[in-house]
Amino acid sequence: MKITQLISGKRVETISPSASIHDLVNSLNTHAVGALVVSPDGRKIEGIVSERDVVRAMPGKLDQLIGMHVRDIMTVGVVTCTSDATVAELMKIMTERRIRHVPVVDSEGILLSIVSIGDVIKAHVTELDAERTALRDYVSS
Helix, strand or coil: CEHHHHHCCCCCCEECCCCEHHHHHHHHHHHCCCEEEECCCCCCCCEEEEHHHHHHHCCCCCCCHHHCEHHHHCECCCCCEECCCEHHHHHHHHHHHCCCEEEEECCCCCEEEEEEHHHHHHHHHHHHHHHHHHHHHHHHC
16 A cells, blocks of 8 residues: 555644744644644645654753744654655654654655554554455455
């Protein structure tokens, strides 16, 4: 299965690098997502920021967190994929790199969507179930 099937109709939420941590936490909560793509215009990717980044910023800096911005805690080396990638390819990348969210970009690097590990696992289970059903039907006939 191609990633293009996973992102059909799926919206990606972004946040500005200059947004406050308060705005970040509110946005994660409002959109019920675990990560936001950091982008000044919704097209160019400058980073990605997740709940994990917020938690990792807390030790020793809790008193400073209120004055920090998304750019202070975001991950800048963003792993991306294109919509032509397969679920199996993306599952391997996410497992090896220990990442839970991968932005999907076009051939020019413009943001199209985002895929979570949950999306990938669900698609993989669906593929396995279809294969199991096809094998069962084949053996039964």
